[in-house]
Amino acid sequence: MDYHVKDLSLADQGKNRIEWAEMDMPVLRSIRERFSVEKPLKGVRISACLHVTTETANLILTLKEGGAEVFLTASNPLSTQDDVAAALVKHYNIPVFAIRGEDRDTYYSHLKAVIEREPHIVIDDGADLISTIHKEYPELSEKVLGGMEETTTGVIRLKAMAKDGVLKFPIIAVNDAYTKHMFDNRYGTGQSTIDGILRATNRLIAGSYFVVAGYGWCGKGVAQRARGMGATVIVTEVDPIKALEARMDGFLVMPMEEAAKLGDFFVTVTGNTSVIRGEHFKVMKDGAIVSNSGHFNVEIDLEALESLSVSKREIRKEVEEYKLQDGRRIYVLSQGRLVNLAAAEGHPASVMDMSFANQALSAEYIKFHSTELKKDVYKVPDEIDREVAKLKLNAMGIRIDELTPEQVKYLSSWEFGT
Incomplete structure (x- = not known):
């Protein structure tokens, strides 16, 4: 297996921290359990450019459990947790290309390493991966079913590409999901x-x-x-x-x-x-x-x-x-x-639970709906957003009301007056 991480001797420490984060990610855990049975991503290659953290590791493991072949690189030179990168390689056989403090040339060489795996789906955080594919690997972009973007900055860049007519595959703006930006960002x-x-x-x-x-x-x-x-x-x-x-x-x-x-x-x-x-x-x-x-x-x-x-x-x-x-x-x-x-460890696992649940379900959505999508930037389908919210509430032990038949009829009618 090809990979490039700082030190594999850090792997045991990283594995412990990945397991610690997983305890606070019940939504992603429930998706992983379903994925392990259904294997909805079987035969799919996914290249991800994300912050290499304990929470990201749990997303990557969920995608792998769903049958995907996954490759990971860092979306920022200073955000990689080297022990997590080592653990993914040593304990979970995930090819990772990320070293904290890497210079610009190394950063882009790592991007290219995951691009050259010829992914069917790309997951990005900041749009560096997607823009590099478009600039330097135009022939590979024809093979990409679609991608997801994690952050506001990346969504802005990708919407500009779509507006200019240069975007070559559909993108789901995971950042714009309510269960992402209203909770993760805030x-x-x-x-x-x-x-x-x-x-x-x-x-x-x-x-x-x-x-x-x-x-x-x-x-x-x-x-x-x-x-x-x-x-x-x-x-x-x-x-x-x-x-x-x-x-x-x-x-x-x-x-x-x-x-x-x-x-x-x-x-x-x-x-x-x-x-x-x-x-x-x-x-x-x-x-x-x-x-x-x-x-x-x-x-x-x-x-x-x-x-x-x-x-x-x-x-x-x-x-x-x-x-x-x-x-x-x-x-x-x-x-x-x-x-x-x-300077810290990024977002708490409990909030990334929702963000990465959106990522996992959006990857599944692209697998089965890519032919229906134009080369544009899309919001996360409402049914995915609401499903993530429901799963989170269930995990928190919170129940909510449901509309009665009378209320459904009232909200869908124009005939009722004062």
Whole structure:
């Protein structure tokens, strides 16, 4: 078996951690049990580009249990958990190509390694895998039945490809499932981002000014968690509706040029580039802590910060100190990459349970419905989204009401008046 991981001696530790996460993923476990009997993915090759974590491992094992041949690579150079990668190779015979801290060339060589397995289905997180197939392997794209995309940034890129008419196979935007973005993005990103900041800095959040750039579902989660820890939260936005929502939710709202003067902590979660720029660094406080929880490391303009700095050093693990000409110090966490995965362990398993349940069921859906789909980006079918929610409620021991026949008739009729 071909693979490229850091150290197979880490495999036993990784296996224990995979099993620990699995205990908190009952929805995916129930799907795996069905897959093990029905084998709906038999004969299907799946190449996945995801954060190589304990939760991802349980998705990969579910797909394999369904009969698929699965290949895994990392979607971010700093998010790989090396012990998990080793465990998947040694204990579960999954070809993995991922090493924490890999350089850009290695990252793309790993992408190509899973592409060259000629997958029928691709699973992506950030659209690097899909865009590389389109750019460098156009002949292989004709063999792909379809794919799934895990994150907002990737969905944006893929919708742009569809709009330009260059998308060569259908994509299911798993990120847009209600049971994904309303829970994973809000509660997962919210908790894991704060976790990453605390692990990296051990700084007190209570009493601070905490700046959140972007008020999508991820931004909402980070803002809520920071407020819960006693911070005064400032939201920056470009969308007037989201900015209004943030204010109505009780947060301060202002442009980044004003927030930069006040912030003690900064988190970018926009999916866009150059959100914190040179003009913002120039007015930040001494000791300001800057981090990113958006998918790519482009939200913080580190080149601008480098040009303003006279020195740079790693003062703590995952913390780089940039000293400016006037003596102020600005601290960047995890090289501007995903702080929740680079400095912590990513989302809790219980929330990834729903996200990866959507992935598994969407793979099954593509297997049997790809011929019905155009070369476009689709939302997760409602029946899958609702099934995931029902399974999660069942696992939590929660029962809900059902519509009576009278209520069904009332909701489907126009004849009833006041």
